[in-house]
Amino acid sequence: MTVFLTEVNSMPYTATECARARQDFPALARRHGEHTLAFLDGPGGTQVPNRVIDAISEGYRRCNVNVGGMFDTSLEVVEEVAKARHAIADFLGAPSPAEISFGPNMTTLNFALSHALARALVPGDEIVITQLDHEANRGPWLKLAERGCVVREVRLGPDGCLDPDNFARQVTSRTRIIAIGLASNSLGTVTALALARSLARMVGAWLVCDAVHYAAHFPLDVQALDCDFLLCSAYKFYGPHIGVLYSRPGLLDQLQTDCLRTQKQEAPYRIETGTLNHPTLMGVTAAIDYLATWGNGTTRRTQLLSAMGVLASYEHDLARYYASEVSKFPGVRIWGPPLDPGPRAPTVSITLEGIPATQAATHLASLGIQVWAGHFYAVRVLEAYDLVKDGLLRTGFAMYNTREEVDRLVQGLRQLVARASVAA
Ligand SMILES: Cc1ncc(COP(=O)(O)O)c(C=O)c1O
Known part of the structure; x- marks a missing residue:
């Protein structure tokens, strides 16, 4: 699919801009016990900035x-x-x-x-x-x-x-x-x-x-x-x-x-x-x-094209980083086409051998990490792959997610996999 970037002169969107953007989303300051909540559940619905509220x-x-x-x-x-x-x-x-x-x-x-x-x-x-x-x-x-x-x-x-x-x-x-x-x-x-x-x-x-x-x-x-x-x-x-x-x-x-x-x-x-x-x-x-504030351009339309282009690239990098880290785990399978060359949405679903997705999501929730488990209403996909019983563990990246959150997610999964292998 073509990415429509006509008339676009992009401004950067990196970890620095993301840190600035995070200030706009009050929900990101919420905590779960000692942990700051990591909202890695964007495909289920994103958080809203103050401006929207x-x-x-x-x-x-x-x-x-x-x-x-x-x-x-x-x-x-x-x-x-x-x-x-x-x-x-x-x-x-x-x-x-x-x-x-x-x-x-x-x-x-x-x-x-x-x-x-x-x-x-x-x-x-x-x-x-x-x-x-x-x-x-x-x-x-x-x-x-x-x-x-x-x-x-x-x-x-x-x-x-x-x-x-x-x-x-x-x-x-x-x-x-x-x-x-x-x-x-x-x-x-x-x-x-x-x-x-x-x-x-x-x-x-x-x-x-x-x-x-x-x-x-x-x-x-x-x-x-x-x-x-x-x-x-x-x-x-x-x-x-x-x-x-x-x-x-x-x-x-x-x-x-x-x-x-x-x-x-x-x-x-x-x-x-x-x-x-x-x-x-x-x-x-x-x-x-x-x-539109995250893009360059002389009209709102061109600003939006520019913004969506840079946000796509930022989110894609996070997804690629997560996929490469999680692929090192034993018994993991990443479903869907590879992140590269793309185009590919920054949504990564995995299965972990012997660990149902809900168990993984529950463990991550205890660490303040929000990801989805199950079929996400795309149940025909899971039927086609015979995954309905254990489900998929889905992580989705949005403009406010960070590499540190990916590290927390990977660390949380690592703990879980280590525990499962001891129990086995
Ligand atoms: C790809 C896709 N289509 C349709 C829907 C349904 O959207 P809505 O919740 O607005 O009815 C969703 C919601 O998750 C979705 O992800």
Whole structure:
């Protein structure tokens, strides 16, 4: 996948900048007994900087009212929601804020999208999903089998990548939707979107991209990706819990969405049911503005491209360091494609022979180290690799993580492995 770095003149992001950034995240000062908490659980949701917390508080203090009123506070909320759409349009490289819809989270929005697309399908139409995806980009499509759609699944290869030949075989003249994640939240794989796009275009299918994991780690450009729909979630990139749907210009207006006759009928509103979480949307704008401060450029868009590029490289170095240290342990297996040459998300999942992932995560938690164990809702990956019983131990790196935290993690795992070998 191309990393979109046009017009970018990067400023550095090293341990020095990271130390500065850490001051912005109050949660990083939390302790567990004698240990400072190490938040190595970013793929499950990142911490938020003060700027985001302040923006949400300001929303509650200044204008906690609904849209549609004739009074100042209501007009201010309308303006704040528009600012959030604009911020996300800059983040994704969308042509305009009119392509950005919001919802409570990605899963809910994807169900809403699936309901809308389903109304354009007939029994026998086919949908292609993948074994690599999070259930949020499988479940809504699998449900359409109840309406007579045929759901086909692209196989995951032993290398942690989707099998390209199998992918091509799943797509037929009846394929109407290809739903694919850009990056795997369990294995860190960055998928071959060019293949998915060319197959979708060949048969005239809609291309739906889950960018929840990808958006946290790479610059995004929906126009260059040339996808029809793209979803992400702000809590994975230092913002609050808000789901985002980008729709190709004009496309959402053609769909029959679940919407009330009393609501705005045009895009981007027509897929937004009920009242949005307005103060939280102010936090979304703040998260995007915060990310932009770490990049160079003359516009927020170019600053974001620059920032995401340098953060990606910083996080990649941490992931590479961790992978190389942990690979020295006996009985360890790192799942997913190698970190180099990449592109690869900075998310590293391992198994340790004879030690279930929950046991490892519990031991690390006692040392103030937060990592995830299990399937992380990407359960099909674990089924494909027969790992459901013991699970994966997943570490994900964010802009505020440090090499010292990796050293603590490796040391904690070393203790555990040594103990297990004594007990054996
Ligand atoms: C790759 C991926 N897709 C989708 C989701 C679901 O996102 P949300 O929690 O916003 O519904 C997640 C959440 O972990 C994810 O990692």
